Amino acid sequence: MLQSAATCRNTQSRLMSSPETWDEETLVRAAQRGDLNAFNELILHYQNQVYNLAYHIMRDPASADDATQEAFISAYRALDGFRGGSFRAWLLRIVTNACYDELRRLKRRPKVSWEDFGEMEEEANPHLVDEGARPEETVQQQELGALIDRCIAMLPDHHRTTLVLVDRMGLSYEEAARVMNVALGTVKSRLARARREMQELLQAQKELLPARYRL
Amino acid sequence: MTEETWSVVEVSAYLDGELEPQRQDAFEAAIERDPNLRRRVQEMEGVVAMVRAAPQREAPRNYLLTPAMVEDAKPQSKRRRAGLRMPLLVMRLATSLVTLAFVATFGLTLLQQGYLPSAMAPTAVDEASEAPWLMAPEPESRPAPELEAADVQTEALSTDAEATVAVEEELAAPMPEADAPREVGEDLDPEEMEKPVGILEAEPIEELPAEAEDTAEIESEALERAPAPEVEEAEPAHVSALTRRIRPPLWLSIGLGSMAVVMIGITVWLSRRELG
Numbered sequence: 001m002l003q004s005a006a007t008c009r010n011t012q013s014r015l016m017s018s019p020e021t022w023d024e025e026t027l028v029r030a031a032q033r034g035d036l037n038a039f040n041e042l043i044l045h046y047q048n049q050v051y052n053l054a055y056h057i058m059r060d061p062a063s064a065d066d067a068t069q070e071a072f073i074s075a076y077r078a079l080d081g082f083r084g085g086s087f088r089a090w091l092l093r094i095v096t097n098a099c100y101d102e103l104r105r106l107k108r109r110p111k112v113s114w115e116d117f118g119e120m121e122e123e124a125n126p127h128l129v130d131e132g133a134r135p136e137e138t139v140q141q142q143e144l145g146a147l148i149d150r151c152i153a154m155l156p157d158h159h160r161t162t163l164v165l166v167d168r169m170g171l172s173y174e175e176a177a178r179v180m181n182v183a184l185g186t187v188k189s190r191l192a193r194a195r196r197e198m199q200e201l202l203q204a205q206k207e208l209l210p211a212r213y214r215l
Numbered sequence: 216m217t218e219e220t221w222s223v224v225e226v227s228a229y230l231d232g233e234l235e236p237q238r239q240d241a242f243e244a245a246i247e248r249d250p251n252l253r254r255r256v257q258e259m260e261g262v263v264a265m266v267r268a269a270p271q272r273e274a275p276r277n278y279l280l281t282p283a284m285v286e287d288a289k290p291q292s293k294r295r296r297a298g299l300r301m302p303l304l305v306m307r308l309a310t311s312l313v314t315l316a317f318v319a320t321f322g323l324t325l326l327q328q329g330y331l332p333s334a335m336a337p338t339a340v341d342e343a344s345e346a347p348w349l350m351a352p353e354p355e356s357r358p359a360p361e362l363e364a365a366d367v368q369t370e371a372l373s374t375d376a377e378a379t380v381a382v383e384e385e386l387a388a389p390m391p392e393a394d395a396p397r398e399v400g401e402d403l404d405p406e407e408m409e410k411p412v413g414i415l416e417a418e419p420i421e422e423l424p425a426e427a428e429d430t431a432e433i434e435s436e437a438l439e440r441a442p443a444p445e446v447e448e449a450e451p452a453h454v455s456a457l458t459r460r461i462r463p464p465l466w467l468s469i470g471l472g473s474m475a476v477v478m479i480g481i482t483v484w485l486s487r488r489e490l491g
Contacts, residue, residue, distance in 0.1 A: 040279045051274035065275060072278050076285060141270050148269035166231070167266045173233055192227035199262045209265075 028087055032079050039079070043072055046088060049169055050095050056164040057099040059153045067102060071095035089175040096161060096179055103157065140210045147208055151201040159194035166191055221245065221252055226259055303485045310478040317471035320463040327462060 022045070030038035050071055055064035071094050082090055152160055152168075158180070165176040166187070177187045202209065221242065228234050229242050246253050 036280060036282060036285055043278050043280065047274045047278050048271060050278075052272050055272055061275065068274065069278050072280060073284060076280060144265070145269045145272075148266055152266075163266065167263055168269075168271070173231070188228055188233065189224050192222075192224040195227055195259055195262055196223050198266060199258060202262060202265065 024087055028079075028082065031076075032082070039076055042087070042091075046091055047072075049088070050091060053092055053161075053164055053169065054095050054099055056149075056152055056168070057096065057157070057161055058102065063102060067095060067099050071098050074098065086175055086178065089171065089178045092165070092169075092171070093179045093181070100157075143208070144210055147202075147205065151198055151205075154201060155194055155197055159190050159197060162187060162190040163194040163198065167195075221255075223259075226252075226255055229256065230260055230263055299485060299488055303482070306478065306482045306485055310475065310482045313471060313478055314475045317468065317475045320471055321468040323461060323463050324465055324468050 024042070024045075027038045027042050031042060047068065051064055051068045054067040054071070055061060058064045058067060071091070075091055075094050078094070152163060155163065161180060162176060165171045165179055166173070171179065173184055173187050173191075176191075177184050180187070182190075225234060225238065225242065229239065232239075234242055246256060
């Protein structure tokens with residue numbers, strides 16, 4: 001029972017990055033030689049993760065959209081600098097840096113008040129629908145997704161990013177440390193605090209949780 | 216036995232299997248014993264499961280790159296940087312050379328115009344002490360008065376004003392025996408000391424011809440009237456012969472300086488363009 005969360009995360013990670021026909025290394029090498037189609041295949045594979053990370057950092061769909069496109073262009077520019085290792089971590093680091101730059105810029109010249117972010121996306125996200133699920137389960141998933149998104153949005157920047165990288169995207173601690181350019185211990189402590197904060201936020205809204213998730 | 220306190224970081228790391236092996240065993244043993252710790256683990260596990268169970272968002276569109284976007288992004292900047300590399304190298308070299316030439320010519324001009332820092336220009340006293348041949352001659356080797364007057368005139372043109380004044384004073388004063396330097400007369404017999412030396416032995420000071428005295432006075436007066444600028448304008452002794460021979464015109468320094476400023480500007484601009 002206690003090990004189920006870790007097992008769940010590992011499975012999620014495997015499904016995301018290791019389909020049978022997927023040969024990331026070959027595609028990366030081809031893209032480095034200038035093969036645009038190879039790079040576009042990498043984009044198709046990673047665009048959901050990149051967009052999700054951008055969305056959670058920016059807390060705004062339009063900004064996340066811009067940041068995602070910019071990140072892929074930046075990645076293509078910097079492809080010569082990729083020296084192996086985890087391509088996903090390298091790509092997510094680019095989008096993380098792009099989002100933090102944008103956040104800093106927004107904080108200097110805010111267009112909207114930060115309170116607006118707490119009320120974003122009250123309605124269910126149409127992209128969250130699981131086509132194989134029954135209607136009531138679909139509704140429950142949508143509600144859960146919206147609630148989790150709202151709670152994540154209330155976390156401090158670095159805690160939010162760490163939680164999304166590890167718990168939402170299934171990165172290992174080492175990969176998350178590489179993405180955020182921090183020490184492994186920093187990832188551990190930020191993640192623990194983010195989880196505790198999430199626990200407090202969810203407990204405060206437990207009447208909104210689906211019955212099987214009530215804390 | 217008191218239970219060990221487990222931090223939230225350790226509880227979180229335990230859920231991800233990130234505790235060290237020894238701590239992992241101790242943690243599992245503590246869970247068996249401590250219901251409070253077990254509850255903390257279960258609560259955090261519930262949160263983690265919920266966050267992971269929430270569906271991921273799908274990207275609202277595809278972010279595929281088109282050849283036009285790629286053309287804007289990568290090759291153009293690479294081509295531009297490669298094209299700028301050689302001109303930038305040449306400009307850096309040329310700028311360095313022009314700047315060096317400017318510094319050299321401007322420095323020479325300053326030296327020849329006499330705009331030297333005071334610390335570098337030697338004083339008359341220093342010069343005299345460092346170059347004893349520029350000082351007034353010693354009394355014991357003093358030549359005959361008629362020759363002496365001529366010597367004073369020639370030396371005055373090549374030495375500084377103080378040395379000239381010293382010679383003048385000596386001419387005006389009689390030649391007492393005590394004027395002889397101590398170190399010269401120490402090893403001599405006192406009787407010998409009383410006798411004049413060399414040419415002075417034949418022609419004692421007291422019997423100086425009036426004509427010679429007049430000549431000395433005229434010369435000393437001429438020296439007093441001699442224009443001071445001749446002495447002041449004389450170049451310092453340490454200015455090398457090379458700087459005297461090479462006399463760059465002022466317009467050359469100004470031209471090189473202006474060129475160096477313009478070239479530095481162009482080089483900085485090219486460097487920024489190369490960096491993108």
